[in-house]
Structures are given as structure tokens and as C-alpha cells.
Amino acid sequence: MTTLEGSPLGKSTGYPERYDPALLFPIARSDARQALGLTSELPFGGADLWTAYEISWLDALGKPQLAIGRFRIPADSPRIVESKSLKLYLGSFAQEHAAQTSELVRRIEADLARACGAAVAVVLASPADGRATRIVPLPGESLDELAITTDVYEPSPTLLAAHGPEVDETLRSALFRSRCPVTGQPDYGDLMIRYRGPRIDRIRLLRYLISYRRHAAFHESCVEQMFIDILHRCTPQALTIYGRFLRRGGIDINPFRSNFEVGPDDEARTARQ
Secondary structure, three states, X not given: OOOHHHOOOOOOOOOOOOOOHHHOOEEEOHHHHHHOOOOOOOOOEEEEEEEEEEEEEEOOOOOEEEEEEEEEEEOOOOEEEOHHHHHHHHHOOOOOEOOOHHHHHHHHHHHHHHHHOOOOEEEEEOOOOHHHHOEOOOOOXXXXXXXXXXXXXXXXXXXXXXXXXXXXXXXXXXEEEEEOOOOOOEEEEEEEEEEXXXXXXXXXXXXXXXXXOXXXXXXXXXXXXXXXXXXXXXXXXXXXXXXXEOOEOOEEEEEEXXXXXXXOOOOOEOOOO
8 A cells, every 4th residue: 555646546547457456556544534533433334335337347258247336345444445446456357257246246355355454345236237226316305405605615614503402304415516636626426414413504504515615535535524523513413424426437436424324225326326
């Protein structure tokens, strides 16, 4: 593992067609988390749910096979993998032969576990399987129709406030945008906030979510910063943040962080994914 500057992200690269696990580029979670004041005692659990739409290999007779891959990386893993390196790694199976899909699953699970430092669950589904391609909106009441005025486009936790009676509610927004910290490209996503605690001011919450618009950070860090800010500023007893980000390079990344839920009710993609 080396620094992010050594990753293939933002660089012109070739596309190997022979299996090579060395293409995976691990990134330690610790640096981004230290910047948020997090220690090894995390205030949340959860996982990063990755979907890869461009997986192809050859069967024993040389016929191309296709799959949609779903990877679940635990939130407490010491490392993640940089997304372009995962794209290159998956592409390296293009001319590899595998008699059974299960062979590929075992190999990918082992390689990702080695890179991430934790067990990674891998599912390869046929694109013809409707369960792999379902479109379901995130649950909750949308904030996006609220009338607001704002000019804050870097994360500002002071925008957040909670008051009034305790509630148990689920909110969502499709207005989230941040930027890749390496390339500066925009990253768009849908967010779900589920909590139990003092009622969060919805206008202030929407302004807070929009404040990430020019922020340069990976999806996982954005969701974790939101979790910490809402936890500290709004003091909910229970909190879940779930982001489903638009795909790039044939991969979408969907961080789930919660202090009371194991995972999302449904891992189906959203309409924009």
C-alpha cells in the first residue's frame, strides 16, 4: 500500500486482460478518519456496498460470460480499494477461463479480503436476473421540494440544528454533490437519513447536505463526516446515513453507516444509477 498519489486514479493507464491481483490499490481508512477525530472505537457500523457492472470472463470453452458484481466491505476494515484500480482488476479477468462462476467468486473474495484486511462478501449475478437490476427509490420523505436560500458550498456543521419533540423519521435527498479529491470530477448521489431523536430542522439539514457541493472527498468520507456532524449537532439516539452514488467507470459505491442497523432494507439501485 502506498500513498493515493501512486494510485491509477486520474492517470492514463492500459487495460490488462490477464488476471492480476496486484492491480488492486489499497487505501488506509485511518487518514480520512483521523481528520474527523475518529479513533479505532468507531461510533458506527455498516459497510460499503459496491456494484460492478462490467465483469466478463471466458468459460471453459472460450465463450464470454457476464455478471453484475456486488461487494460488501465492512466499515471497520482497515483499508478500502481505490475504485479505478478495482475496475482494472476486474477487467483483468477478460481473457481468463473459469468453468464455474463460483471459481471467480472465491478468487475475488480472497483478493479483496487481502487488499482490505477484512472478509469481503462477493455475489456475481446474471444481468438477466431482475433482482440485480431493480430500481427502487431510497425510502423516506424527500427534502428536495423545500424552498431554501443558500450560498454555503463547503461542509458547515453549524448549519445543523435539532429542536422540538423526539421523532422517529426517515428523510432523503437527491441533491447531493461532492468532488473527487484526485480528479476534481463531480460526484452525485442520493442520501437517506434515518434517525430517532429531537426533530432535525429540515431546511437547515438540506442546506447542510448542499454545503458539500464543492467539497473534495471520497464517498465514504463524506458519509462518515455527515454521520459525525449530525450525531454531534443534533444528538439523535439512533442514526443511519446511507448514500447511493452514481456509477463511474462501471462501478457505483454506496456507503452505509449506522449505530443501530446492520445494513439497508434494500440494496436495489436508484433511478440515476
